[in-house]
Amino acid sequence: MGQGRPPTMRDVAEHAGVSISTVSRVVNAEKYVDPVTRATVEASVAALGFLRNESARTLRPGQRTATIALVVEDLTNPFSAELAHGVEIVAAASGYVVLLLSTGRDALGDRDQVREKEIVGELLRRRVDGVLMVPGDDDAEGRYAALAERAPIVFVDRLPKGVRGDVVLLDNAGGSRRLTQLLLDRGHRRIAYVGGDRGSGTGAKRYSGFRAALRAAGVREERDLLRFNQHSSEEARTATQDLLALPEPPTAVFCDNNRMTVGALLAVHRARADVVIGGFDAVELAEVLVDRVALATYDPVDVGRQAARLLVERMGGSEAPPRRTTVPVVLAEFGD
Incomplete structure (x- = not known):
């Protein structure tokens, strides 16, 4: 069997020492196959990692599915x-x-x-x-x-x-850094972070961009303003409500994806809080929002x-x- 090539029925047949037609009957669960032969073929199927190609059953040789x-x-x-x-x-x-x-x-x-x-x-x-x-x-x-x-x-x-x-x-780290810098340029220093899994590839890069902008501006990262592991807009809304209830609430909230942004916007709007939202990803109808929002967007x-x-x-x-x-x-x- 060639390197990198998926095993075929011919490979299974050679491995098991039987005919291709016998392999076909076994993998298609047909009757009238000797139990010992069936067991031998099944062992070869498992050893080679053979998988029946469902689409190939209805295709002529060389034909693609498009x-x-x-x-x-x-x-x-x-x-x-x-x-x-x-x-x-x-x-x-x-x-x-x-x-x-x-x-x-x-x-x-x-x-x-x-x-x-x-x-x-x-x-x-x-x-x-x-x-x-x-x-x-x-x-x-x-x-x-x-x-x-x-x-x-x-x-x-x-x-x-x-x-x-x-x-x-996407330029996740760069976009997050630029968005956070925009919030800093607008005078914000208590900037909260509402996001999903900071250990994921995308989440980690967006969080790293956020932190890099704070460090470059000499602004300390406030642990009480960080809310991770939010998986829905509703969870983001609850997390933002919690942030707004702090004795010293944030003046801006960075959201690391569009679900977080929607949830945070709902919380800020309902609380009528004077808080700016910075969100990564586009948000539908952002241009008609009465609340202030800055977005890092792409197509x-x-x-x-x-x-x-x-x-x-x-x-x-x-x-x-x-x-x-x-x-x-x-x-x-x-x-x-």
Whole structure:
């Protein structure tokens, strides 16, 4: 079996010392296979890591599915919808259909690892021509590496630890630093931070940019103003309410994604507090807000387009070294 090539029925047949037709009957759970032979074939399937290609059952040899998979974490997040739109623009022009899948979140609000494992398993069985993945932070179980052995893959928003591959990133650290500097330039010194997992790739970079701006300005980071591990707008709203109730509340709140920004805006608006919100990611209808908000924004559609272009090149046979594309972030201010 060639290095990097997924095992075939022929490989299983040679390993088990049986015919390809016998392997086919076993993997398709057909009757009238000798129990000992079935056990031998199943042992070879397990040893080689063979996976039946579901799509291949309906395709002629050499025929492709003209399908690419886009795997995101949260379909309800506007980022995912706009990202998918950008991917579809390029995919349609190149003759591909996009299969959109979501890992979702578990009961604790974290990325649903069980669902992601199911998705990766299904993609391994089906002959998609390529995969676009908004991944987790590492590849501890080798899921992404397994995908990469069977189809070209491009990562979006982060590159998992321990994985080499094409990736389209946002300028997370730089954008956060510039946004925090904007708040500092407006005279704010008690700046709170409301965010998700500061240990994640994206969260860590945005938090590092926030801290770097404070250090450069000689402003001490106040531990009582930090609120991490918020997973929804509602949790962010509650965290911001808590900050506003402090004896010395913040005059500005940095939010590390659009869900945090929406929650913080709700809390500030309901409390009628004189607090500026600084948020990473675009927020719909920000220009009509009466509360003051500054945003570090980018074009998710362009992120999707760039990632899809890289994938199309890989599916076309490109063997260039792994490429890293960074999408710029711009600042915008809204409200009074």
